Amino acid sequence: MLNTLYRSIYTFTANTSFEKVEYFNTEARLEATCNKDYLPPSESSIKIMINTLRGLDTETRPQQAFNTIVLKILHSESRNMWNYMIKNLIMLDRCVEEKLFLWEIADLQLDTVDSFTD
Numbered sequence: 001m002l003n004t005l006y007r008s009i010y011t012f013t014a015n016t017s018f019e020k021v022e023y024f025n026t027e028a029r030l031e032a033t034c035n036k037d038y039l040p041p042s043e044s045s046i047k048i049m050i051n052t053l054r055g056l057d058t059e060t061r062p063q064q065a066f067n068t069i070v071l072k073i074l075h076s077e078s079r080n081m082w083n084y085m086i087k088n089l090i091m092l093d094r095c096v097e098e099k100l101f102l103w104e105i106a107d108l109q110l111d112t113v114d115s116f117t118d
Contacts, residue, residue: 069088073112076107
């Protein structure tokens with residue numbers, strides 16, 4: 001129940017579709033990858049993010065959305081939490097499934113993943 005409340009708060013305060021899954025209070029966090037719960041990313045959040053990465057969201061450019069995901073993986077304070085990292089990797093996996101940003105993902109240097117310790 002608390003998980004649903006957290007996710008509802010982010011969605012309620014956001015302005016654009018991508019922000020609805022991007023912000024948690026004032027700290028930018030992908031709602032689908034929030035470290036506050038141990039649930040898998042919701043399919044509706046993943047679909048919104050994939051549609052944005054496809055260029056179907058008129059408010060957020062695909063490259064900006066992809067960069068947000070990558071920056072959160074590399075620099076978020078939550079990057080050392082296993083649930084946060086797995087949820088972000090799920091998003092990258094879905095990008096590969098959808099054939100989005102394949103070159104960028106292949107070129108990523110994810111030291112936090114390679115040397116991850118919980």
